[in-house]
Amino acid sequence: MARMKFLCDAERCIECNGCVTACKQENEVPWGVNRRRVVTLNDGIPGERSISVACMHCSDAPCMAVCPVDCFYRTDEGVVLHDKDLCIGCGYCFYACPFGAPQFPQAGAFGLRGKMDKCTFCAGGPEKDNSKEEYAKYGSNRLAQGKLPACAEMCSTKALLGGDSDIISDIYRQRVLKRGKGSEVWGWGTAYGKPDNPQAKPPQGAKS
Amino acid sequence: MRTRFGLLFAALVAAVLVSGCGEREQVVVYKQGKYQGKPDSKPWDNDPGSALYTTSKWTRGDKTGWETALRSRNQSQNEYTRAE
Numbered sequence: 001m002a003r004m005k006f007l008c009d010a011e012r013c014i015e016c017n018g019c020v021t022a023c024k025q026e027n028e029v030p031w032g033v034n035r036r037r038v039v040t041l042n043d044g045i046p047g048e049r050s051i052s053v054a055c056m057h058c059s060d061a062p063c064m065a066v067c068p069v070d071c072f073y074r075t076d077e078g079v080v081l082h083d084k085d086l087c088i089g090c091g092y093c094f095y096a097c098p099f100g101a102p103q104f105p106q107a108g109a110f111g112l113r114g115k116m117d118k119c120t121f122c123a124g125g126p127e128k129d130n131s132k133e134e135y136a137k138y139g140s141n142r143l144a145q146g147k148l149p150a151c152a153e154m155c156s157t158k159a160l161l162g163g164d165s166d167i168i169s170d171i172y173r174q175r176v177l178k179r180g181k182g183s184e185v186w187g188w189g190t191a192y193g194k195p196d197n198p199q200a201k202p203p204q205g206a207k208s
Numbered sequence: 209m210r211t212r213f214g215l216l217f218a219a220l221v222a223a224v225l226v227s228g229c230g231e232r233e234q235v236v237v238y239k240q241g242k243y244q245g246k247p248d249s250k251p252w253d254n255d256p257g258s259a260l261y262t263t264s265k266w267t268r269g270d271k272t273g274w275e276t277a278l279r280s281r282n283q284s285q286n287e288y289t290r291a292e
Binding site for chain 1: 266
């Protein structure tokens with residue numbers, strides 16, 4: 001199997017926030033923490049585009065590189081996860097992440113940060129699969145149930161695709177060929193571009 | 209012979225007692241660039257029947273079966289194949 005990836009089709013996203021709601025509900029994400037959110041570019045101007053943003057589970061994840069306690073790991077399927085028992089809530093990953101994925105619940109007075117929380121691709125974390133402990137710390141482990149992330153499966157317009165990169169890129173390719181426009185995939189260059197390749201640049205958005 | 213056995217026994221008891229006084233590292237020693245947390249299990253090392261509303265089927269530990277199940281589930285995101 002190829003790597004697990006997210007792909008957001010800006011041509012299709014209608015900013016319904018269904019993915020945000022699905023994520024919140026599936027993982028019981030606390031108030032103040034948003035693992036996924038919808039960002040609208042050029043809001044109110046004709047040609048505006050909306051994109052659903054969460055952790056992209058980067059090939060060369062900057063969060064992994066900067067973590068001082070090395071609490072991040074990558075699974076065989078390419079999902080970037082972390083161990084909350086080790087996280088010290090320093091916030092380095094938040095500064096390093098190009099997508100603003102790491103979230104920090106308030107853990108006390110004076111803005112004290114709790115342990116980092118982020119999208120897990122609905123793959124749980126380093127606890128027994130589908131256990132109470134895993135659910136409490138990381139949320140649902142849908143991959144271990146043979147399911148895909150709730151946000152992608154719940155998307156009403158199928159703008160947000162999630163799963164095996166070979167398959168979702170095939171689906172997207174077929175779509176682009178049918179409609180004849182909108183081939184730019186937002187965030188893929190940043191998340192999955194080769195780090196040693198200086199030519200890898202994020203695509204210029206909102207052209208179509 | 210008896211004295212030697214006694215000495216050996218005393219040395220063994222002393223070694224066991226002294227080992228209790230050993231000082232172990234109380235904090236995690238981090239190795240830069242290496243994951244320091246708990247190991248995670250593989251998603252296919254589960255019984256799919258234990259989850260609610262699961263359509264995917266595979267046997268525990270069958271990686272290929274899990275991948276096939278997930279691939280077919282992935283195709284449900286392609287409405288062109290569903291509509292045509």
